[in-house]
Amino acid sequence: EPEVTQTPSHQVTQMGQEVILRCVPISNHLYFYWYRQILGQKVEFLVSFYNNEISEKSEIFDDQFSVERPDGSNFTLKIRSTKLEDSAMYFCASRGDQSTEAFFGQGTRLTVV
Amino acid sequence: KNEVEQSPQNLTAQEGEFITINCSYSVGISALHWLQQHPGGGIVSLFMLSSGKKKHGRLIATINIQEKHSSLHITASHPRDSAVYICAVRYYNTDKLIFGTGTRLQVFP
Numbered sequence: 001e002p003e004v005t006q007t008p009s010h011q012v013t014q015m016g017q018e019v020i021l022r023c024v025p026i027s028n029h030l031y032f033y034w035y036r037q038i039l040g041q042k043v044e045f046l047v048s049f050y051n052n053e054i055s056e057k058s059e060i061f062d063d064q065f066s067v068e069r070p071d072g073s074n075f076t077l078k079i080r081s082t083k084l085e086d087s088a089m090y091f092c093a094s095r096g097d098q099s100t101e102a103f104f105g106q107g108t109r110l111t112v113v
Numbered sequence: 114k115n116e117v118e119q120s121p122q123n124l125t126a127q128e129g130e131f132i133t134i135n136c137s138y139s140v141g142i143s144a145l146h147w148l149q150q151h152p153g154g155g156i157v158s159l160f161m162l163s164s165g166k167k168k169h170g171r172l173i174a175t176i177n178i179q180e181k182h183s184s185l186h187i188t189a190s191h192p193r194d195s196a197v198y199i200c201a202v203r204y205y206n207t208d209k210l211i212f213g214t215g216t217r218l219q220v221f222p
Contacts, residue, residue: 031208043156043199045209056208089154101146101161102210107154 002026006092006105013082013112021077021108023092032075033093033102034067036060043091049075082112119200119213126220132187134216136200139181143203146210147174147185150197159185159198190220 005024013019025032034046047057049067064080075094079086089109095102118137126132136145147159160167160174162183167174171190176183187194197217201210 033209035210035212037154042214043201043210043212045211048208050208058209091156101144101158103158104148104156107156109154 002103004092004094004103004105006090006108008108009106010109011111013110015084015112016081019079019082019110021079021090021092021110023075023077023094023105024073025075025092025094026096026103027073029094029096029103031055031095031097031102032067032069034077035091035093035104036088037091037107038085038088046077046090079110082110084112086110087112117200117202117211117213119216121216122214123217124219126190126218128191128220128222130190130220132190132194132218132220134185134198134200134218136183136185136213137181138183138202138211141178141205142181143205145176145183146201146203147172147183148199148201150199150215152196156199187218190218192220192222195219 007022032049035043037043045058047061047067048055066078068076089107091107092105093102116139120135145162149157149159162174162176171188173186197215199215200213203210
């Protein structure tokens with residue numbers, strides 16, 4: 001069964017460092033998303049991406065965040081200068097079209113120290 | 114404000130019991146999702162609904178559009194059903210999912 005793959009599963013980084021979280025969505029899917037879940041809290045939307053551009057973003061997704069689909073298969077989330085409060089589980093999701101459900105990856109646990 | 118409310122927050126059950134988890138939302142939606150999150154953190158999609166009822170194995174999801182309410186039922190619950198069950202909605206004119214806080218279910222043998 002096709003699945004969304006995220007790497008790494010766990011990343012520890014020093015405050016102020018840049019991190020790139022990687023995702024391989026299900027092939028032939030058109031819509032891509034990043035969500036995050038701070039420990040003990042609910043899942044929050046960060047950004048959606050369609051047709052090689054951001055289609056929607058939340059207030060959380062400020063200038064330190066960026067997304068890219070560099071090669072037609074990977075979908076990355078970059079955090080330029082990490083803060084302690086960026087520590088969370090980051091989930092990538094994809095879906096085929098507007099009538100289908102979203103599939104989630106297993107998440108990347110980011111710990112900023 | 115577009116909110117998603119779930120109840121109960123925590124639920125314990127004996128193996129074999131019938132489980133119901135409820136979700137309510139505030140305005141019209143294009144779709145509602147039920148998701149499962151295991152202790153490792155990964156999220157699995159169980160159902161996507163826009164009307165009526167869906168069934169998959171021992172899981173049943175229903176939605177009442179007029180009352181802005183959905184339920185997830187688990188028949189003949191089993192310890193392996195222990196997880197956090199999350200309701201998430203997609204409102205009209207937006208592509209994002211708004212998540213509820215989840216219901217933590219523990220099923221004991």
